[in-house]
Amino acid sequence: MDDRIRAHAETLVDWSARVEPGDEVVMRVAEGAHDLAVAVAAELGARGATLLATYGSDEVQRAYLRAYDGDFAPAEAERALYDRADVYLSLGGGRNTTATADVPGETQSAYARAREDAREARFATDWVSTVHPTRSLAQAAGMSYEAYRDFVYDAVLRDWEALAAEMGQLKEVLDDGREVHLVNEGTDLTLDIGGRTAVNSAASVTYDSHNLPSGEVFTAPAGAEGEVTFDVPITVKGRRLRDAHLVFEDGSVVDFAAVEGGDALADLLDTDEGATRLGELGVGMNRGITRPTDTVLFDEKMAGTVHLALGRAYDACLPAGESGNESAIHTDLITRMDEGSRLVVDGETIQRDGLFRWEDGFAG
Template identity: 30%
Template structure:
C-alpha cells in the first residue's frame, strides 16, 4: 500500500529544500535504502516539475571494501569522477538508509584519511557552495533501534519531524539570529563545562529545512583562536563508524590541547589528522523541540531542542572563521534540566537556562519544549 507520508516528504525536499526550477538537473543519491518508494516519488516529482532526475544507488558494504582497500590513486580518481558528475547538476538530494551504522568501524584511520581528503572533501567543496542540496536519513529497523523505539512508532516520529512547518520555524528563529549577530562574547556552563569564546563578526545562518531534514538550528562559528575552557559533551557521537561517549575537550586560545573519550586513542588520531582538526569551525543552537533525545545520528541529534553543538574541524563558507580541515564533527551538549542543565550567556546576559530561552522575544523557540 502506498504511504502518502512519502509524497509529503518528497514535496518538502523538491519544493522547500531544493526549490527546483524547470530546466534544472537533480542528482538523487540513495544509500542502503530498504525500498525505493521515496526515490521513485522524487524522480516522478522532479519530472512533473520539468526537472531532469538522475539516480545513483550505493551500498555501504561495498563502500567499506573500497575504503578498506583505498589507495591515494583510487580515492583521487573516485573523487574526480564524482565531482565531475556533481558539476553537471544544479541540485542534490542525499538519502542514507544506514542498514548498519557501524559498517565503517575498523577501517584503518589512514585509509579513512585518504577518503576524506581526496574523495569526500573534493566532492563537497563543490557540492556545498555550488548546488542546492539537502541530506536526510531514511527510517529503518536499525535506525529505530538506535532511537530505542519500535519501528512503527519511529516511522511516525520520523515523518512528523521531517515534514514540520519549516516556514514557521524560520519566523521563530529570526529574533535569535538578530541576537547572535549582535553578540560578541559567549559563555557556556554545564556539568563539567565552563567555556568562553567570541562570535564577533561571524555570519549567522538560520536553518529551517533547506539543507538538512529534519532541521532546526541557528549556526555561526567561534572566532578561531578565541575558545578557552573545558567542555564535556553529554551526548554519544558516532564518527566514521566508531561511537564515542563522554567526550571532553580543554581549549587554549582556540586549540584543543586535551581530549578524552571512551575511545581516546581514536579521538586523538582524528584530532591529529590535520592542523584545523584541533580548532572549531561551527557553533550552533538546536531549535527543533520535536527532537528530544539522542539517537546516534548527527542529522537528528544536532537539532535537539535545548541543545547546542560545537564542531572540531572545517568551517562552512557561509559562516567562515577561516578554519580548514578534512573533518567536520558536530558534537552535542543537551542543556535541558533532564540532562543536567546549563546556561548560555551573550555578553553577560542570560540567553538560555536549562534549555529554555529566557528573553521575551525568544519565547517562540520554547514552544513544545
C-alpha cells in the same frame, strides 16, 4: 506507500531544495531509502528537472577502503559530476549504522582528504541531506520501527515558516553578539563570534540551510577558550563516541578524553590541522526531536542542545572575502543544555535550563 513518504519528498523538493524546471539534480540513494527515492523521483519529474540517481552504500565503501592499498587519488570524476549539478540530494538510510567500524581511522581520514575538492564542489550546489526511516536506524535509536517512523516524520513534517520566525530571534542575538559563554556540568567554554553571520537553519537552501529535518541556528566561532563535555553519544565513522571532553587554548584542542571511543576522537583530531579547531557553534531548536537517536542529522537539531563541530566552517557564516577554518572533516559533537545550563551572549543570558528568554517558564 505511506502518505508521509510523499509528503517528505514534496517538502524536500519544494521547500528545502527549491528545485526548478531544468535543474540538473544528482540524488544519492542509500540502501534503505528506495521508497523515498521513488517519491522524490516523481516530484522531480513533475517539476521538469533532470535526474541522475547514484547508489550510496556504506558496505560498498567499506569493501573498497579495506581492499585499497596505496595513496588515494583525487576524486576527479565525482568533482566533475557536482560541478555540472544544480542540486544535490542525499537520501540516507543504510542497512548497518556501523558498517565502516573496522576500516582503520587513518584510511578513512586519508580518503576524506583525497575527496576534499569533490566535497567542496558538492557544497557549491543547492545541496540537501535527509534520512528515510529504516530498521537499522530504529535499532540504533533503541526504538521500534513503527515508533521511529513516527519520530522521523514529526521532525520532518513541521511548520517550517513558523519555526523560521522563532529561530530568527536567536539569529539576531548571535549576529549582534561578540562572545558566547556556555556553562553546564563539565562545560565552561567561551567562543568568539564577533563579525560572523548566524544561519537560521529552517530546512531550506533559501535560508542557507541544507538539512531536512533542520531546526537550528548556527555560526562559525573565530576562537575558543575553556572546556566542554559532550554528553550525547554519537557514532563517528562507525565507532561509538561517548562523553567526549575537549580542552581549548587559543582556539585549538590541547587535551581530550572520552569514556568510550577515545581512539575515534584521536583519529578525528589527527585528520589535519583544522580538525583541532571549531568550525561551528549550533543551537538546536526543533521540538519535534525529543530524544537522541544516534543520527547526527536529528540529534544536533534537538531542542535543548548545543553542538560544536570540529573542522570545516561554512562560508555562509563568514565575512565576505574571509576564509574560515579549513579541514577535510566537519564532525558535530553534542551536549544537552538542560537543568543548570546557561547560554550567555555578551553577558546576557539567552537560554537557561534549556528554555530561551522568549519562552514560557524562562527564569532570567
